[in-house]
Amino acid sequence: MAYPLHRPAPSAPSSQSEPLGVPASPDLPALEQDVLAYWKADGTFVASVEAREAGPDGSNEFVFYDGPPFANGLPHYGHLLTGYVKDVVPRYQTMRGHRVERRFGWDTHGLPAELEAERILGITDKSQIEEMGIAAFNAACRESVLTYTHEWEDYVTRQARWVDFEHDYKTLDPTFMESVIWAFKQLYDKGLAYSGYRVLPYCWRDQTPLSNHELGMDADVYRDRQDQTVSVTFPLVGERAEALGLAGVRAVAWTTTPWTLPTNEALAVGADITYAVVPAGPAGTSAGTGPFLLARDLLPGYAKDLGYAAPDDAVAAVSRELSGAELAGLRYERLFDYFADAEKYGTQDAWQVLVGDFVTTEDGTGIVHLAPAYGEVDQGACDAAGIPTLLSVDDAGKFTAVLPDFEGQQVFDANMPIIRRLRDDGRLLRQASYVHSYPHCWRCRNPLIYKAVSSWFVRVTQFRDRMIELNQQIAWTPEHIRDGQFGKWLEGARDWSVSRNRYWGTPIPVWVSDDPAHPRVDVYGSFAELEADFGRLPRNEAGEPDLHRPFIDELTRPNPDDPTGHSTMRRIPDVLDVWFDSGSMPYAQVHYPFENADWFEHHFPGDFIVEYVGQTRGWFYLLHVLATALFDRPAFTSVICHGIVLGDDGRKASKSLRNFPDPMEMFDTYGSDAVRWSLMSSPVLRGGNLVVAEENIREAVRQVVLPLWSTYYFFTLYAGAADEGRGYLARAVDDERVAGLPVMDRYLLARTGELVAQVTAALDSYEIAAAC
Template sequence: MTYPRTSAFGPAAEVVPSPRFPEIERDVLAFWERDDTFRASIEQRDGADEWVFYDGPPFANGLPHYGHLLTGYAKDLFPRFQTMRGKKVDRVFGWDTHGLPAELEAMKQLGITEKSEIEDMGIAAFNAKAKDSVLEYTQQWEDYVTRQARWVDFERGYKTLDTGYMESVLWAFKTLWDKGLAYEGHRVLPYCWRDETPLSNHELRMDDDVYKMRQDPSVTVTFPLVGVKAETLGLTGVRALAWTTTPWTLPTNLALAVGPDIEYVVVPGGPAGAADVKAGDDSEGAAAHRYLLASDLLANYAKDLGYEGAAAAVEAVERTLRGEELRDVHYDRLFDYYADAETWGTGTAWRILVDDYVTTTDGTGIVHQAPAYGEDDHRVTSAAGIPLIMSLDDGGRFLPQVTDVAGELWMDANRPLIRLLRAEGRLLREASYEHSYPHCWRCRNPLIYKAVSSWFVRVTDIKDDLISANEQITWAPENVKHGQFGKWLEGARDWSISRNRFWGSPIPVWKSDDPEYPRVDAYGSLEELERDFGRLPRNEAGEVDLHRPYIDDLTRSNPDDPTGRSTMRRIEDVFDVWFDSGSMPYAQVHYTFENREWFDTHAPA
């Protein structure tokens, strides 16, 4: 063998002392294209063992960024390595085309900002614009991926908006439904009021900057105890203290929570007068005020209660009680917006509940409960038969019932509500509270926690199987196994998979529009839809189209209604885009309707 050897790029002797690396890279890319090297690397390995690779789809309605570059190298490195080991590694690109990112881009191009504007223009027109926008940058993506020297097949690329792909998504949901693993329910979830949609908990880990430091007003509010049990315990008029960093939730305060084994103290107002005493109150009456809070936290409130220091406040304690003793003691409500028990079902509200989640880490050891705006609040009050009342609309603005701040955005209502509390003598302390707070990874606005009606996958029913499967995985680095990923599995919750939006795969559930004749049907194929509705959803061009509004037009009489008056109508929700894109392994090949043998021998990756 003679040296220097020649190559496709010229004799080795022609290598220059100061090479221009970008030109060399372009020469290599040009050779790969002429030689069709990527496809040849696959064809040469026909019959060899396969290393199965699934390529998760990116959104194509925006340009690629550094994060795509970084993950793209990993997606190229491992398939190349396995190819060099003699294995056949097919690689097919895909496009994630549904979901809120596509809607936001369409809204931007249309010059609209509100969900109501979409409804005004019509779902068909809006979704047509969203469809046009989702593949706007495909050529730039292909150029970018190719330029980074990544080998992947674009020609056979799948799209989540294709009817075949969507049919497989419907099949997946129907399979979960048939197994009892899909259900509808209310749950308090992270909620973006700007985009008017809930987020799943894993979306709070989408980006490093989802949690940002934020300053919010915190308030400590007084709740005078009343009623028969308060009188029996000698607590009538004692002011229970509760601390919150969400003053805007106080209009829906329907309970207080204490810890069963936490020690609470009753302490009178100090010599300097407590901070909640209204101007003009006589000093004798002010001195008679008594307060209830956790013993461990009394020192933090000594000065607010009128004492020179913690020691003086502790010395003034009149009595102690365990949290369990306070169960079902009633108190004076803060506001009368929901005082009509017949209208709002609040006959069992405004009392103290007991639960182990209450701690003395901060605050007062007594927790304000707003059932619609806290996960624990909802759980504890639901168990006590206290109703869930919504004070905000889908856009995060107060409903008319909350007359003092009706129409105000939730965060803008904090200040006027605090003024009302102060004027009524119910405010002991106001302070600024800086904390790490979740923001929407899409629009970057602060989220709220809000009870929403949603469809869920029962992840908790299969959690043990997931944890067991994790034990079979070899992780690199190893600490991820029982660290970040393992802990995430241990804390896994049921997955909210529905979004009250427009552009996405439809949740294939039809419900009776008459509660007198309830019925729920789920569908998992075009064949099932045609069987029950007598036709398939078609767009203006006559093509089968599973998108809204065409799928919404499929209705039929309720078979369980002997009067024949009720109608089966599809729920309006679409799938969370992560359910959509997460169906990629089987939906890209239209499983289970086609390629059954291929998928059954190529899953899991």
């Protein structure tokens, strides 16, 4: 008998001291390739699934959600780490007797695909997409998103990860997309989807809004940026200022976004903050003789700007103090006259002092400049006061003709010209550089702006409390994530902006009348509903049903509510946030509710899911949002939330930085099992961060893999020669046989039993590192 027993024995041993088939010094990568070849020829993975019954209504199935990656780039260690967990847990559940199907999926929509297509096509501006045509651009997107599918299969297979690629799903499939628009229609019918006009994070390069949750996913979304800050004066005017003896007093407001000042429409003060009136000091100021108004606690920091030699001198010169509540309703002299025509712009209530609980004395002057088109808080405060939201910036982040002095300038480029204008007008008290943490687009990496846009929203705030309740039904690893990072995020959840002003994605299935005099909104949730109203399906050039743009945009019909017959129902041009696709994965992958309805009802929520900690604001979060809104259930019952993989320089592992060892080189040098052990045994699975270094992988070989192999080699050396050369075949032991064994054998069996119990307990609770 020769080990390994499942392989045919060679005709003769390679040496007198070496057993058949088991080398003393193994080539680990070659052995792994040999195992992979055997699995493929044997169909081992498929057999492991088919050998286990699903049970009544899937009672013996373990449902695992495989988060779909983008296939327009190669995997990195973050993917490998998650991939190993996605193999360890299903393998363990298979060993426990469960049927575990592992269907792979591909994320194919959204900005990642569009940006790659733009790179390939040499596109630098969104207008170029319109010029070339949406059909041609989306065709390029479709081609780019599946560029690396074969490479991904090679990586995943080389990991020794069992996955079903044959029955994979893609978010661009018509069946998947139909389930997604069904979900949107369900939300609309429940009153949970609505159209609104809100200030949102906005990428001027990609010309689309983002959701607030996208800014919370990765730490590198917020990066240090140096901007110019200005402190600007606003002379108080009007009858109320006269009555309070404040006429001519210059309120001082501080801002880090000078480009928003041409659309200033209000100032805000804190009701309980004490404000000081102080004249200009002996050295004078760059903004006139004053007097000036700012928070008393912040006055010392402005002593020099106000013309005083020392902070104490400025404080001693205070002539009067007032509470913020006393300042409410005061009018002031506007900075610019662009929106002075109240009849045209509705600004009759603008340029007044408002009271807001968001005003603090942590920095600045204690007086906040409000531009409602460019600040979420600004818009809320101004809306309440009847002050309109006035846009001055186009989709590309450039000033429009409404600001003729700055027309065509990109907002960040316009900061210095605006500051020069304020200085020339005698309104600039202070200018300074300011380094602060600032949000950047998570895809194109450009700094974002905040901008009022029309968008469709999911009314998350309406069922937020239920999301918090359902979260208690989920077993989180590590446990503190449930009520910590994820729970706290749920408590502050806002309505979700799902509109994207882009091209390649699932369309928002909303048609509106093109004549405001005859308003109508229609929302569709299936191919059948579309065909019923439009008389045909959207079809691509090949004649296949296709929900993508521009084919879906071609469906129009007369407005049934227009007796003149002149208006037409047209689809709004937006596509859904790609996270809506991702959050729809549990039901869309099986084309629910159009197919597999019974299967889905008995297999939802899923049993297990794993991703890195940033997905508490991404995939985990949106799965939870849609599952709560649509089914009043959590989307999954158990989750591992691992930490971030860092490169050897301590920064997040990045393909662009090349700060980690090439995975395939590590596989070819040390073997996948060594990489697997180094990742699975690390604190990263408990939420900590992990530095990937070749030395760690080398140590896994030296400390773990080779000692295990040596033990196996030692066993086969003697087991193969036992029983007069016939070999030893291990058999299960019963109590009677154990009782007759020598004490050392019984001790080894007892220790083995303890190990089995410990590993089983650890894996049952998803403590993979503890099982290593």
